Amino acid sequence: MDYQKILEDIYQEILPYSKDGKQADYIPALAKVNPDQFGMCLETVTGEIFTHKQADTRFSIQSITKVFTLAMCLSIKGEALWKRVGKEPSGTAFNSLVQLEVEKGIPRNPFINAGAIVLSDILISELENPEEEFLSFVRALCGNDEIDYNMEVALSEREKGYLNAAIANMLKYHGTIDNDIERVLMFYFKMCSVEMSCRELAKASLAFTNHSPFEYAGYKLSKSRIKRLNAVMQTCGFYDEAGEFSYLVGLPGKSGVGGGIIAVYPHRYSVAVWSPRLNSKGNSVMGMKALELLTTYTEESIF
């Protein structure tokens, strides 16, 4: 399969959409990013790497971080994790409060904000130094010790994070989080603020293709757990657009409001794409199109 040519063809085909959508501006630091950027990287399990455009530009991974958080929590808690958070698609926005109220503070899944805030609480309770542990895990996943939090982004999100603070307060009211709200929120915002490039994200996501034993920085997951983690990405990775992504792309994946998307083709490859302009559901317009064309041109998907 000539993935290099396919990435180049895809880019030409999606150019007409390059001005569609707009970047996230509810986090002031993200509003400063140039929206007219695009990068893509595909890495196969045999170690071949294909890139196009700005595959080495780092950006805010935002909710893609939730995959790493879930992997750590599953490694620590195993199946008991599902007592604290559900694994059903939410069908609502990533920051919805309504469902959380109706369902008495048990988040539908770990990939909406409420779910990830509960997972942040778990890591704070379980680990002596959660900030350092999280970074070591992500650094090990992509084999790069430069990966770091961007404190300007994290603090900017904290300053305007009224909705996430409301979610954390509701969780605390229902007894779903144990630690101090401020501590939990700041750790959550820090994990969202991590910056990585498409090349680094593709490398990190390769671990989720299940092609070799999963053990990074001491965190282990069995093949069966990785399978289940992919199932949650497939059904919950794109909030109220999870069905659409599944329909168009046919791979497990996860998006973030920084404009990044990762997707995994089990036992074959991982791919990361980035372009900051988002659709109304908070998913990258060009990123979604690029992945749709990738599985269409290659005629490869899990279905």
Ligand code: GLN
């Ligand atoms: N940090 C962002 C938030 O909590 C993450 C959301 C996202 O990427 N969908 O709003």
